[in-house]
Amino acid sequence: MNSTAKSCAALAKQLTDSGLRPTPQREVVFKVILEKRDHPTADEIYVRVKSQMPTISLATVYNCLETLVHCGLVRQVNLERAPTRYCPNLHEHAHFHDDTTGQVHDIELPADTIKELRKLLPIGFDANTVELAFRGRAASDPHGSN
Amino acid sequence: MNSTAKSCAALAKQLTDSGLRPTPQREVVFKVILEKRDHPTADEIYVRVKSQMPTISLATVYNCLETLVHCGLVRQVNLERAPTRYCPNLHEHAHFHDDTTGQVHDIELPADTIKELRKLLPIGFDANTVELAFRGRAASDPHGSN
């Protein structure tokens, strides 16, 4: 009944609802993303997945990631021109990219932050996505937020 | 005494102050970025620059852009995984990426917006960059903001 178990169960339903199959590859990729929420890259996910499913290919990891993103189960995080990272946190949140360590931290936002930011748009602009990213240095262990 | 003339004059000073030379290539790349503030990519800049300086190379355009960014004369704008764009607007501002047209619009922000966003960071986080980007659709001519 931890977040991983619950969300893994949700995976099959979500995929089936989208007319897609809950394949072992999709399940293991999703599980790996839930297990260590450190915003891994496709390559990092590939390495982690291979330890459980040594025959999986990198192309399949990319395919699975695209599927999970399209189903809304995983968020895609692009910072600068670095390799794309993947995030299972579906709450509205920002990202903090630590220059020094390269780590990416989730920054939880007050409930109305994104709504307020949308209001800054001039009339005629309609945003379906708002992305907020910080870059700088984080204290060595900023009270456990990865 | 328009913004282009003023900033072009500033270029030589800014470069010299950084111990760099105000070369013709750097000047024409900067001029092109000021002339049409539509957040062009390196390739688009290359094409525009070649019409004035046909012998310039793409590598030089990249080199000049890196120099201009490092001197703080131009902002680098990364949206999704699209090619990097370049922006001469040095005010604090956000970007709106129009899915339909591919255009990028500047969104001017109230004076304290970025400061307020910084306050959302937990203690221990110190951001030297805050990036805010919207994606969606803009009205065909949102009162002239490119």
Add this chain to the structure above:
DNA sequence: TTCCTGTTTAGAATTATTCTAAATCCATGT
């Protein structure tokens, strides 16, 4: 002029990602 260093240039290299086409899987209909 000669020297020194920064700059430009063409082309090769890198690398994240996407594409291609062939195998494999699997739900469904017979």
Add this chain to the structure above:
DNA sequence: ACATGGATTTAGAATAATTCTAAACAGGAA
């Protein structure tokens, strides 16, 4: 059970933005 067809996986090739390399070039100082 078996056959069929579409979805999925896979290896490897291809793509494309950017960076790197190494050789020419430029221009100020000695």
